[in-house]
Amino acid sequence: MTEQKLMATDYHRATSYRRHELTPHTLDWAHQPMPVKHYPELPRVPLDRSGKLPAVDYFDLMNRRQAIDSSRPEALDFRKISTAFSLTHDITARTMHAGTPFYYRSVASAGALYPVELYLAVHHIDGIDPGVYHYHLFNFCLTALRRGPVPEIPPADHGVSATFYITGIFFRSAWKYRDRAYRYVLLDAGHLLENLRLALGALDLSFSIHLDFDDERAATLLGLDSQREACLACVHLHEGNAGKKQTVAPRDLEPLSAEIRQASTVSDREVAYADILAVHRAGNGINNTPAEDRPVLHVLDNPPSAWVDLNLPDHPGSADYARMLWQRRSRRNFIPSSGTRENPMTFLDLMARNIGTVSTPPSVRSAITLGVLAGMGMPVPPGFYLLDPDAKRLGCVLAGQLTEPMAAACLDQMWLKHAALHVLFMTDPAALDRTWGARGYRYAMIEAGRLGQQAYLAATALGWGACGIGAIYDREAADLLDLATDGVLLYLVGAGPVKTR
Incomplete structure (x- = not known):
């Protein structure tokens, strides 16, 4: 990357994975x-x-x-x-x-x-x-x-x-x-x-x-x-x-x-x-952009064609938080499921209510857009949806079974196709650059990681498994989702029922 390529857009593009263009890399296990x-002898x-x-x-x-x-x-x-x-x-x-x-x-x-x-x-x-x-x-x-x-x-x-x-x-x-x-x-x-x-x-x-x-x-x-x-x-x-x-x-x-x-x-x-x-x-230094100045993310060219309310259950259940935290794992042995409506809707509600929490800085609340790929057995038809956290609803962007081609876009990790849903964390790096400079990329990625951890915990609370994916053929995934020219998929978490011993 040259001195002229310092913005998030350039970094993200320069480090994108492209099918058939990955450079072989051997891990140096000896180092x-x-x-x-390891610190010198200091008091503990x-x-x-x-x-x-x-x-x-x-x-x-x-x-x-x-x-x-x-x-x-x-x-x-x-x-x-x-x-x-x-x-x-x-x-x-x-x-x-x-x-x-x-x-x-x-x-x-x-x-x-x-x-x-x-x-x-x-x-x-x-x-x-x-x-x-x-x-x-x-x-x-x-x-x-x-x-x-x-x-x-x-x-x-x-x-x-x-x-x-x-x-x-x-x-x-x-x-x-x-x-x-x-x-x-x-x-x-x-x-x-x-x-x-x-x-x-x-x-x-x-x-x-x-x-x-x-x-x-x-x-x-x-x-x-x-x-x-x-x-x-x-x-x-x-x-x-x-x-x-x-x-x-x-x-x-x-x-x-x-x-x-x-x-x-x-x-x-x-x-x-x-x-x-x-x-x-x-991105070093303090960002002095006024809190009310938010990026206008251009992630999709086409808005959702129809909306579906989450219709949440009255009593989602209970789960001891500390015990659940110790049970959290990355689990990828997903199984197709035709389960009840309650678990998927509860999961999506937990994701929605954690977007832009009061305790997070105002800047990060507008740094990403959240989407969902619904697989088979979900209470909505298979397809690509946007999650509206305020109205608690899903907006259908593309209909069809997309979890299998998305698994292929995730470096052919085909176990991912069996997940009940894929949570998609998307943004527009060019808009982040215009608003906050390169520091905006930190906001978006950290917020995606924060919500990704929440996806793991929500899945654990519901007896599901979850596994995060950052290894993506970037343009292939964007084309599959029909994202705008500057729209990118930052992170994906697959979640759903898994095999149990």
Whole structure:
């Protein structure tokens, strides 16, 4: 990618898959990226597993709308923070693959490569000193990177007790996906962000999500090597003494040591893909576009010809959220089903109500368009539909059985044709570029990942399986859906009944 090709449209086009044009690529297993960051000898703080996980019904949790509330009197303590980490990103099972242990996690990841990392900046939490900490998933502990008061990044209007930071390490995904990996790093950041959002909601905490901040300042705060690892999302906790501005004023940050920054290197033979660095840097900085300025996405040339109401059941059922989170898996052994109307409609309602939640920034709410491919056995005829989240209805764009040709467009992963439905996350990169520049691509991909994680959870709650697909013959899929010239399919999640043991 040249210096003139810095926008999302150019990156997406340059990294598109085309049938018969994929360059052979052998995985360098001898230099596979490490799944854990290794820091020099730094103090560790064991997290507390003694707290009970919240007994929250998943369907009730979907009805909650978190907002900043600085009037709550209780202080945020270490045990509650520990539970938040457990509900956000934890080991859920262990198995052996070719003599090597493999650990299942509570969050989905493209290729099970897990490029994302989680950090915590503590301002005032009972039981833990102020500073910046890195979350060690396998040891369930925090590594202290900075000690003492630190500034809020990004600055907040309400007092902040702590801030979670989600980062992505490019090479963990690029080891397999090369220059296309930026797509998957952003999707995986969205997967993790949704788990964090739901964890904080289950704990009844007040929080705000931020995708706009000074990238370099955040990297300095966290001690990242910005050539290899980037901050992608911030979540402020407004709890306890949040009404009082107790955090330090913005000031110059001293860079952390070279040894700490070296931890962003996860292999001794890394490849830096210029396309990834170029498109990410093009989106650096704070987006000052007014919140009311939204892109007009031109995804389809032809609007839906007819609309169908979801007609939701009165009682969708119940599912213990924490238990369900531990049961989530990528499952692809779909079976054709002629089941009841309730499950598909409940699934689509859960997707619709999570588009543009109150806790997400206004920008991301208009960054994507959601579609559905209905397969056989659905309560609507097979075809391609748009999902209208406000009116809770489906609009028919194309009639016909499209799940099989879409499976072919997904690099011939033909098991996908048996899914009851395909959830389609689409956007118009040119419109994102015009409105927000290259940073708009982050909004769209992170939001697609966030909703994709929700699709996994909704499927699990209904006893279904789900599997996300980012490997797509891009133009082939767009032609199948008859998308507009600038319309693209970012991500697809197949969902539906699966074989059970």
